[in-house]
Amino acid sequence: ECSGDGEDCRSTKCCKEGGMQCYEKDGYWATCRAGCFKGPNLKEKDWKPWSCKELGFRTPGAASWVKKSCASGGEPCAPKGCCAEPGMQCYTQSQYYSQCRPSCTPGEKANAWEPEWECKKVGMRTPRSHNEAEQNRGMVAPWVVPRCAGAGENCMESQCCHAVGHQCYKKNEFWASCRPDCSTEPDPKDKNATWSCKALGPRGWGLAIKGWPSLYCITLFMPSSYEGSLLKHQLGMNAGIFGCDGYDLFAAESCTLGETKDGVMASAIQIPKIRVGVSQDGTAGNAKLFMAVWDKVIAGARFRDYDFTIKVDPDAVLIPWRIRDHMRPHIGNNAYVVNCNKFPGSPNFPMMYGAVEVFSMQAMYAYAQGSGRCGSQLPWGAWGEDYYMTHCLDFLGVGRISDFGTLGDQLCTGANCGDPAVAAYHPFKSVGSWEGCWNAAVPR
Numbered sequence: 001e002c003s004g005d006g007e008d009c010r011s012t013k014c015c016k017e018g019g020m021q022c023y024e025k026d027g028y029w030a031t032c033r034a035g036c037f038k039g040p041n042l043k044e045k046d047w048k049p050w051s052c053k054e055l056g057f058r059t060p061g062a063a064s065w066v067k068k069s070c071a072s073g074g075e076p077c078a079p080k081g082c083c084a085e086p087g088m089q090c091y092t093q094s095q096y097y098s099q100c101r102p103s104c105t106p107g108e109k110a111n112a113w114e115p116e117w118e119c120k121k122v123g124m125r126t127p128r129s130h131n132e133a134e135q136n137r138g139m140v141a142p143w144v145v146p147r148c149a150g151a152g153e154n155c156m157e158s159q160c161c162h163a164v165g166h167q168c169y170k171k172n173e174f175w176a177s178c179r180p181d182c183s184t185e186p187d188p189k190d191k192n193a194t195w196s197c198k199a200l201g202p203r204g205w206g207l208a209i210k211g212w213p214s215l216y217c218i219t220l221f222m223p224s225s226y227e228g229s230l231l232k233h234q235l236g237m238n239a240g241i242f243g244c245d246g247y248d249l250f251a252a253e254s255c256t257l258g259e260t261k262d263g264v265m266a267s268a269i270q271i272p273k274i275r276v277g278v279s280q281d282g283t284a285g286n287a288k289l290f291m292a293v294w295d296k297v298i299a300g301a302r303f304r305d306y307d308f309t310i311k312v313d314p315d316a317v318l319i320p321w322r323i324r325d326h327m328r329p330h331i332g333n334n335a336y337v338v339n340c341n342k343f344p345g346s347p348n349f350p351m352m353y354g355a356v357e358v359f360s361m362q363a364m365y366a367y368a369q370g371s372g373r374c375g376s377q378l379p380w381g382a383w384g385e386d387y388y389m390t391h392c393l394d395f396l397g398v399g400r401i402s403d404f405g406t407l408g409d410q411l412c413t414g415a416n417c418g419d420p421a422v423a424a425y426h427p428f429k430s431v432g433s434w435e436g437c438w439n440a441a442v443p444r
Contacts (some may be wrong), residue, residue: 001188002059005018008029009246012027012056015058018059019128019129020127021034021035021054021057021059022055023036023053023054023056023325024053024055025051026051027432031054032094034086034131037198039168039258040201043140047143048158055126070082070083076097076098077122078092078098085135086127087129088101090120091119091120102287120374130299140208144207148161150163150178150305151163151178152177152306155177156176159200160204162204163204164204164214165179165180165205168200168201169197169406170199170200182197182199183197187284196306206245206292207245208307209243209335210244211324214305214307215245216244216310217311217312218248218309218310219231220290220293220311222251224253226430228257230315231249241318246302248302250269250270250271252270253268253270262286271289271293287380287388288440290385290388292379303364309358310323310356310357313354313427315434316426317417317441318356318423319423319441320363322424326423333399334366335399336357336363336389336404337352337357337403338400339356339406339409340412341402342412344387353407354384354393355424363393363398366393367398370396373395382443405423407423409426
């Protein structure tokens with residue numbers, strides 16, 4: 001009998017599941033996988049490399065009609081009896097609802113008010129893709145952060161990279177580096193040296209250490225105001241931006257909030273003190289202030305290691321896993337989110353309200369390369385920072401994602417903390433109101 005998922009297939013040399021191949025890690029272990037890259041597997045608990053030697057033959061995979069005819073996204077799958085996405089199985093919650101999911105435990109429910117899942121299987125699991133990069137995305141193992149290399153660092157030994165989409169490419173026997181691509185032509189940025197461009201290990205998909213897609217969250221705050229107390233309370237709850245995979249705090253004065261649950265001291269990155277005026281619509285004219293913040297973000301370059309960068313106001317209640325659910329269909333897009341359509345007939349709507357601003361990694365690269373053009377060619381002097389970023393990214397040709405469920409804002413169309421479809425709520429300026437909204441959004 002052939003081997004199942006997670007079993008040692010050295011002796012059987014075959015796999016039960018369609019689309020799977022028995023691959024050898026070393027002389028002591030082999031298992032069934034959709035594909036394999038020589039080097040470390042970023043999702044495994046240890047970093048020891050795989051030889052990827054094929055044992056036996058691949059089990060036949062999905063037919064060509066599956067992707068077009070089977071259920072995709074969140075649509076009910078029971079009527080079609082199959083799932084378009086590789087690795088997914090159709091499960092029923094009840095006789096009225098079903099969904100394609102990677103797994104299902106009878107009795108589970110995402111929220112207290114939802115009905116339990118009965119988890120009856122409908123049809124067979126869709127064979128996984130032969131494309132290992134597609135199949136492999138998800139949370140990465142904790143060792144990836146200390147062991148793998150950042151952009152431009154030597155990855156010869158680790159054979160893995162932090163940055164989204166970066167591959168460890170070999171230059172010669174002494175040096176390899178994490179880069180988005182590689183050419184064997186003389187490199188003018190490297191004294192016309194030539195690279196072998198041999199790929200080592202898997203292509204990175206970011207530091208998704210808490211969930212996938214990965215989130216890098218930032219906030220600007222005034223430590224001596226209510227914002228300092230709010231953020232310190234969020235840190236103690238391990239909530240808000242501290243539930244993101246990566247986060248940074250910015251302030252115009254020195255401040256340390258304390259140690260996070262990750263064992264990191266949460267200290268503010270200082271920015272220059274910049275006077276804030278009044279914008280053209282009567283709100284804070286803080287474009288220049290946030291331009292300084294974004295300059296620090298770009299200089300720090302951490303945005304490269306995450307699928308999405310999210311700017312969060314201290315009084316916004318952010319639910320990180322819901323943001324992931326909203327953004328998962330947009331991974332890899334060069335886009336930002338417009339989250340408010342308060343006045344549908346206005347030429348300024350829909351727009352991005354500044355309490356929670358979501359940018360893809362590709363959008364951040366576009367801003368990093370073009371922010372100077374926005375600063376010199378746009379009349380931003382009387383603009384608020386969200387109005388500035390909206391117009392700057394439009395000016396640079398970055399696309400838009402209209403998702404009005406990423407933010408429920410009292411300044412837009414309202415904030416109902418009990419609405420499970422919404423990923424963030426604003427504004428909640430006291431510790432009590434912030435925690436009250438969090439508890440309503442995330443029942444215990």
